[in-house]
Amino acid sequence: MTAATFSLVFLFVVALTLGLRLWLSWRQARSVAAHRAAVPSPFTDRIPLDAHQKAAYYTRARLAVGAVELFVETALLLVLTLGGGLQWLFDRAAQLFEAGGLWHGVAFLSLIAIVSFAVGLPFSIWRTFVTEARFGFNKTTPATFVGDLAKGVLVGAALGLPVIALVLWMMQATGARWWLWVWAFWLSFNLLIMVLYPILIAPLFNKFVPLEDGPLKERIEALLQRCGFKSSGLFVMDGSKRSAHGNAYFTGLGAAKRIVFFDTLVERLTPQEVEAVLAHELGHFKLRHLWQRVAVMAAMSLAILALLGWLMGEDWFFAGLGMHAHGEAAALALVLFALPVFTFPLTPLTSLWSRRHEFQADAYAAHHAQAEDLVSALVKLYRDNAGTLTPDPLYSAFYDSHPPAPIRVAQLRNA
């Protein structure tokens, strides 16, 4: 392949992806608008019309921000690759550190991270203080936002810089099979973060207090016993500090695993409903969905690293994406930017897989708790989070990690 051919292929796939994403967003906006006048059938008596309409406007507002961000992201991608931006950053980094050395690579990848962060920041500000605020969801103060940003940058640098340095060093020092070494390191690093995240990182951003004794705790402990589940604690997190959206999740691995409820969830759901939501989360755990994800992530990263190992020897790959420099850091940066464009068509597969897991976890919940409690919890969550009940089927099939509410409720009632 020549560099020019590869540039054309890349440009074509970028344009195709942009077109597809805009078309799907347009379909979603159209579907939500078309069903705005009436609450769909299984929810008619449970969700008031004004909440349904709020969900429609909220969905549309988020799609609009997403579309603008999509254009900006695509422009950035083209400026950095074909426009020579990455090469320019590479040259700037060479002014700071010895060209071709390890620190040159670390500085180059850090500059890319800073540019991506700076471009994404206005959207994050807009989402929090305009979109979320307009619909009454935002609880983040500017001080919390800035604090989160500062902590995020510090944690990112503390973890990211050593990882980049180590990966680049391994690529240079471990010979032709470097990608196996890097893979083993990357896998161990991810598992380590899964263990450390709930203990060291999450508490930097939120307060976790043990769930109070009372009817809810008794219910939950009975459920855990029925399901044969041991955890190192039940915690309530101050999610209301940032947002009115509610959730519950599992975090950690092995002895460090915890169950975390957002305070907003505990406030709004009855103990039976919280129990049903937790039974669903337990289902994910018992059915080993997390480990299946880890296995797929491991296989994908091995494939990507092997691909990277091959591409590093191909001139057309560098030149075709606007870089005349070669080497480890350059290849890593190009793969980071170019690969998502080529893997985008796989999105529906991962979404489908995720929705299967949701159905399985729902079936588990229906078996170990009351299906009807989960239905009423879901209805409340859709209502309070302004989730749309009438997505476009194609949009939903492409992106949705969770099945559309009407289908999910119908399945639960059949369980």
Ligand SMILES: [Zn+2]
């Ligand atoms: Zn789930």
